[in-house]
Amino acid sequence: MGLADLDQQQLDALAAGTTQAYAELQERGLSLDLTRGKPSAAQLDLSDELLTLPGAGRSRAADGTDVRNYGGQKGLPEIRAIFAELLGVEVDQLLAGDNSSLSLMHDTISWAVLHGVPGGDGPWFGRGVKFICPVPGYDRHFSILSSLGIEMVPVALGEHGPDVAEIAALVAADESIKGIWVVPTYANPTGAVYDEATTRALLEMPAAPDFRVFWDNAYALHHLTDTEHPPLDVLGLAEQAGHPDRVLVFASTSKISYAGAGVSFLASSPANLTWYLDHAAKRSIGPDKLNHLRHALWFRDADGVRRVMRRHRELLEPKFALVRAELERRLGGLGIASWTEPEGGYFVSLDVPDGTASRVVALARAAGIALTPAGASFPGGHDPRDRNIRIAPSFPPEAELAVAMEGLTTCVLLAALEQQGVVEV
Numbered sequence: 001m002g003l004a005d006l007d008q009q010q011l012d013a014l015a016a017g018t019t020q021a022y023a024e025l026q027e028r029g030l031s032l033d034l035t036r037g038k039p040s041a042a043q044l045d046l047s048d049e050l051l052t053l054p055g056a057g058r059s060r061a062a063d064g065t066d067v068r069n070y071g072g073q074k075g076l077p078e079i080r081a082i083f084a085e086l087l088g089v090e091v092d093q094l095l096a097g098d099n100s101s102l103s104l105m106h107d108t109i110s111w112a113v114l115h116g117v118p119g120g121d122g123p124w125f126g127r128g129v130k131f132i133c134p135v136p137g138y139d140r141h142f143s144i145l146s147s148l149g150i151e152m153v154p155v156a157l158g159e160h161g162p163d164v165a166e167i168a169a170l171v172a173a174d175e176s177i178k179g180i181w182v183v184p185t186y187a188n189p190t191g192a193v194y195d196e197a198t199t200r201a202l203l204e205m206p207a208a209p210d211f212r213v214f215w216d217n218a219y220a221l222h223h224l225t226d227t228e229h230p231p232l233d234v235l236g237l238a239e240q241a242g243h244p245d246r247v248l249v250f251a252s253t254s255k256i257s258y259a260g261a262g263v264s265f266l267a268s269s270p271a272n273l274t275w276y277l278d279h280a281a282k283r284s285i286g287p288d289k290l291n292h293l294r295h296a297l298w299f300r301d302a303d304g305v306r307r308v309m310r311r312h313r314e315l316l317e318p319k320f321a322l323v324r325a326e327l328e329r330r331l332g333g334l335g336i337a338s339w340t341e342p343e344g345g346y347f348v349s350l351d352v353p354d355g356t357a358s359r360v361v362a363l364a365r366a367a368g369i370a371l372t373p374a375g376a377s378f379p380g381g382h383d384p385r386d387r388n389i390r391i392a393p394s395f396p397p398e399a400e401l402a403v404a405m406e407g408l409t410t411c412v413l414l415a416a417l418e419q420q421g422v423v424e425v
Helices: 008-027 039-045 077-087 100-115 138-145 164-173 194-205 234-240 272-278 287-298 302-329 357-366 398-417
Strands: 032-034 095-096 130-135 149-157 177-183 212-216 247-252 265-266 348-351 370-372 388-391
Touching: 008 077, 008 398, 032 398, 039 302, 077 095, 077 234, 077 247, 077 265, 077 287, 077 302, 095 272, 100 138, 100 212, 100 247, 100 265, 100 272, 130 138, 130 164, 149 164, 164 194, 194 234, 212 234, 272 287, 287 302, 302 348, 302 398, 357 370, 357 388, 357 398, 370 388, 370 398
Parallel strands: 032 370, 130 149, 130 177, 177 212, 212 247
Antiparallel strands: 095 265, 247 265, 348 388
């Protein structure tokens, strides 16, 4: 029975119980945080062998390179070989950088703005450049564009990716559209997985030579079920489509080893990599190869990474199960909310009644539960329907997560009852 099916007596009883539950929530003096998809302390502990590895004091790579010195812009071959296998790319098409793939993305777009990209007709600066942004999406992607004055064009994200026909029409009608963000596997925040048909369509559609697909494989290895979606050979597919320079693939170990001290990766066509390295050489005289070597020694091979990720799953899967169970227990069948059940990644996307997401977040904040701002998963922080809330279950311990979810569902109920005039605002 949905909320709309309840008679007045049932509504009054639900309102009284929800109001009382919220008052008790406020009295608890909570300070809980569901804002960001950060690894928990227990997850970070999985990588502590990095600090005490036998042979971690080695200063030379397998090819004799002294990793303490300058140089090696492409990164250490050992770590590139491991992640080339995991990401489904060729070793010579993969670069290893410092700890943040977000930095690689920022640099790449910044250099495109300043200098243009291979195949283009000059810098993007001053040309009113726009990007397609599937929504809900990753707020940090949007922040990069916003900081560079790039206009964002939202397109709805489906279970297997956005509607490429819609994107193709937009690109055909507006030559200032130069790129699109893609989180292809376990998208932030919905958990969507781009299928091969959608990917091929995106790579085959007509577009300007300097149109780029920013393919952020942030969660490619972050499985939560036995159904593990392997990364698509997107560079191979781009070459088959006749657009080898269209795709820039990004990834990192940020949620595999240490979030703040991992290794980032960029894979692309030879032309794009030459372009990237030319500009990178003016920014840095090489990445942290000591950290590359340390990770290569610890992982040993691709299966070593997979073993680590299975241990992450053991810690994360119960938290996602807890979130699903609490949403179903408190909101299931009422017809006021829907949520994703991702097979991997770091988030659950919750949709509440239109016009109430901001109110839910405010109610939660007043009760000591911090949530990502409503609308954060949309360009400019504006969700036109004010309904989407991103839940990040990874960081808090399970006991705290249970309390936070009980509180969040109470706030969703209270905001829905307020909207219907059952509870006075």
